[in-house]
Amino acid sequence: MVVLRSVLFLLLQSVLTIVFAVFALFTFPFSAFTRYRLITGWNRSVVWLARWICGIRYQVIGLENLPDEAAIIMAKHQSAWETIALPILLPPMAIVLKRELLRIPFFGWGMAMLSPIAIDRGDGRAALKQIAEQGKQRLADGLGVLIFPEGTRVASGVVGKYGIGGAWLATHAKALVVPIAHNAGEVWPKNALLKHPGLITVSIGPAIDPSGMKPDALNQRVQAWIEAEMALLPNYAQTATK
Structure with missing residues (x-):
């Protein structure tokens, strides 16, 4: 059943991607926030399909830690799921991604409309200069910035190298x-x-104030919190199933 459900999910996800990619092109005249709300309908649909076809549920803890102002989100990167789900679980944001993703037919078209x-x-x-310059502009425009410091997806239980961006x-x-x-x-799982x-x-x-910190020290603090929290996640899952 896992194979059957996974194949069905992939087929429906592919159809949704084509439909929303074409739709995304017509959102060009709208503001970045309006485009974001419309195009992330794809994200909501895919997360919904993952739940009802594949049985992938989720819970979010710590929502009270999100600041009122636009912030930089630094997240663990294990799967395609978080790249799809975080944009709808968090306030509007610009995603830092590798340029070649925008060249993928349909999927890349939609991503290009989200001000990545x-x-x-x-x-x-x-790349570092670009992240700094464009990131400042996105933040000034009221968009958060989502970055996966490990750069690429890592297998469960693996700690990737945290980039400084x-x-x-x-x-x-x-x-x-x-x-x-x-x-x-x-x-x-990845791939x-x-x-x-x-x-x-x-x-x-909890949000970290970088005032007075060097990039390396801040990066180490983010990594320490994320990796320590990773060890606690199975306990959260057990609590949720009781």
Whole structure:
């Protein structure tokens, strides 16, 4: 049944992607916030399909930690699930992503309409400058910035190398940083067709004020909180099922 449900989910997700990509092109005249609300209808649909077809549920803890102003979100990266779900679980934000994703037919078209920060990961210095410049502009416009400091998805239980981009932006823009841990990789593994039923826990940490901190120190503090929280996520899942 897992194979059957996973294939059905993939087919429906593909159809939704094509439909919303074409729809996204017609949202160009609207403001960034209006485009965001309309286009993330795709995200809501996919998360709904994942629940009702694959049995992937989720819970969010720590919502009270989200600041009122636009902030920088630094999140664990295990799965495609968080890239789809976080934009609808959190306030509107610009996602930092690799530029080649925008070249993917249909999916890339829709992403381009969400004011992302598309970087060339092969040129680290230029990417850092781009994150700082465009990130400041997005924050000034009232959009948060979502960055996955590990850069690429890592398997469940693995700690990737935390890039400096998010911390660099935070210290230069003097914006709060919100760390996020989750265990989506347990049910929706990276690069895997099969999606398994289960409960994903998304844990939002207390906002960190970067004032007086160097990027390296801030990055280490974010990593320490996320990885410590990762060890607690199974306990949250057990509590939710009682």
